[in-house]
Amino acid sequence: MSYVIPGNVLSYFFRGVEQRKIFGTPLDCMEKFRILEKTNLLSQGLEIFLIPNKLRSFDEFEPWFCSKYSRLKYKTVHIGDQNEGFLIDSDKISNKLEILSKMLERLEVDTIILHANHLLHEQKTTKGLLDSVLPRTSICVENTGFESERGSGIEDLIQIFKKYPEYKLCLDVCHINDYVNYSLEEFISVEMLRSRIVQIHFSYSTRLDKENLYAKMGFGGHEPYHALWSVIGKFPSRKSMEFFRKYPIVIEGVVPMQDKSLQYLRREVELINS
Numbered sequence: 001m002s003y004v005i006p007g008n009v010l011s012y013f014f015r016g017v018e019q020r021k022i023f024g025t026p027l028d029c030m031e032k033f034r035i036l037e038k039t040n041l042l043s044q045g046l047e048i049f050l051i052p053n054k055l056r057s058f059d060e061f062e063p064w065f066c067s068k069y070s071r072l073k074y075k076t077v078h079i080g081d082q083n084e085g086f087l088i089d090s091d092k093i094s095n096k097l098e099i100l101s102k103m104l105e106r107l108e109v110d111t112i113i114l115h116a117n118h119l120l121h122e123q124k125t126t127k128g129l130l131d132s133v134l135p136r137t138s139i140c141v142e143n144t145g146f147e148s149e150r151g152s153g154i155e156d157l158i159q160i161f162k163k164y165p166e167y168k169l170c171l172d173v174c175h176i177n178d179y180v181n182y183s184l185e186e187f188i189s190v191e192m193l194r195s196r197i198v199q200i201h202f203s204y205s206t207r208l209d210k211e212n213l214y215a216k217m218g219f220g221g222h223e224p225y226h227a228l229w230s231v232i233g234k235f236p237s238r239k240s241m242e243f244f245r246k247y248p249i250v251i252e253g254v255v256p257m258q259d260k261s262l263q264y265l266r267r268e269v270e271l272i273n274s
Contacts, residue, residue, distance in 0.1 A: 003074040003248040004272050005045040006036055007201065009265060012222060012257040024051030024080075026060040026103075033065060039262045041269070045074030047113070047250045050100065051081055053090060058102035070108040074248055076140070076199065077104060078113040084148060085121045087129060097133040104137060111138045113170050113199070116151030116160055123163045140168045140198060143187075145175025146207045146225045153181055154190055161192055169193055172201035173236070173244070174226050174252065180208070184240055200244045202272070203253035204229050219256040228253030230267040245272070 010032045014023075022028045029048040036042050046069070061069075069075060079100065083089055090096070104112070112134070119126060119141060130139060141160055144151035151157075152175060161167060171193075176184055188194045203226040206213060213232040214222035229235050231253070236244070249272055255265050 002245055003044045004269050005047060005074055005250055006041055006265065007047040007250040007252040008049045009251060009253060009255050010035060011254050024049055025054045030062060030065050041262060041265060042072065045072045047076045047078055049078045052079055052093065052096040052100050053081055053086060055096050055099045058099045061103060061106065066106050075109050076111045076113055077109050080115055084117050087118055087126050088122050094129060094133060101134055111140055113140045113142050115142050115144045116156055117144045117148040119160050120151055120156065127164060138168060140170045142170040142172050142201060143175050145172060145178035149179060152179055154187060158192055161196065168198045169196040170199045170201055171197050174201065174203040174205040177205035178207045188243065197247060200247045200249045201252050202244065202249045203227060204232055204234060214256065219258060222256055224254035226252045226254055228255065228264050228268050230264050230271055231256065235271060
């Protein structure tokens with residue numbers, strides 16, 4: 001069964017230095033969960049985003065969240081860091097990943113999403129770390145995009161899957177379109193990649209646009225790389241959508257902060273399901 005769920009779509013709902021400090025923490029996840037729950041957009045599931053180096057204790061998620069989140073039908077945890085080599089550069093990363101592992105157990109999550117560029121550094125060391133600390137967790141590699149061309153291409157992904165043959169693929173539609181090097185058709189024509197796809201990250205890439213399409217639609221102060229198709233008035237081809245709908249679809253387009261009732265996010269779900 002395919003699911004359509006929100007990902008990290010509420011970036012603009014929280015402003016200020018203090019809010020940026022908690023981005024990627026359990027507190028950040030819980031605040032966004034409350035908003036999505038209030039607007040009845042959690043019927044199928046949710047993907048949350050955590051930065052391991054910001055984790056302090058395995059019990060940072062409050063009991064109410066663990067109870068509600070663990071009962072969702074589909075749930076994954078996207079992890080990352082601005083430091084591309086965070087899996088090898090920090091002396092504390094093993095401890096942070098152990099905290100993450102305990103959190104995943106409490107939330108009853110068995111899959112994490114990790115950008116490909118983080119897996120291109122000292123691969124033997126990285127694999128040993130992940131195998132030892134997250135032995136029961138399925139790791140899903142996401143093709144990178146605007147933040148790092150490294151890890152965005154077919155060749156990089158093939159290299160990763162040769163080193164990590166048990167890993168799966170989260171295909172990010174936005175990141176494919178961040179560069180002009182590859183098309184969706186080229187990605188899915190490669191058996192090593194197509195056979196590993198278990199999830200789709202779904203949004204419109206604004207990286208190569210010459211104008212700010214959110215501002216054009218009246219949403220000033222917004223210039224997201226991940227945009228909602230329903231905001232900009234575009235949509236993938238029917239053929240592409242037929243392919244995407246074979247898998248769980250995680251919506252990553254950013255909701256404008258003016259849309260407090262999340263009507264555009266609701267419209268995005270309807271577009272995917274129609």
